[in-house]
Amino acid sequence: MSNFSPNKIIIHCTDSGWANLATVDSWHRQRGFDEIGYHFLILNENTDPELASSGTDGFIQFGRSLNKMGAHCLGQNNKSIGIALVGKDSFSKKQMASLSKLVDWLIEQFNIDPGQVFAHREFNSKKTCPNFDIDFWMDYRHEEGDIEVIDGFVHCSKEVDIKKSCPVEGNCNKIKESVDAIKKVLGVNKEIDCEL
């Protein structure tokens, strides 16, 4: 019987242009872990540098068993599920759609409070991982059509009616705060191109 009972989900990125389960597993073993430290890996299109297009975009690979504690976030491993997106600061629509489905499934399976979905950086101020605003994404992921992350910014495919989508009628402060938060965390000065 497993005594691992997670109450939160922590999102990571691999900080690499490509990777798959085998490569991340070998990286983590080189660091002295028993096996891959993440419970899940969400692939991008460039899983194998030998293959120009491997058709793996958005594919979810199972890493460490959900019966076991992971090794992905110092101080949080005994209570958290670790999911890593392959990439640095850009994640495809298919990756983000898979992440959303996976998060929903885990919330249901483990009875996790949806407010307990975090970015790795929230537990380690030296990191920016996974290089986009998880809170912003959690708020808008079900409403705003296809979502992708480009250069650390969350983009929505649908044109967003601020009055309709904003939690406060006719007030987009939440969106502005989130965009500013991303800029602050990533230390970059780019405008979000999200038709907001």
Ligand SMILES: [Zn+2]
């Ligand atoms: Zn991380």
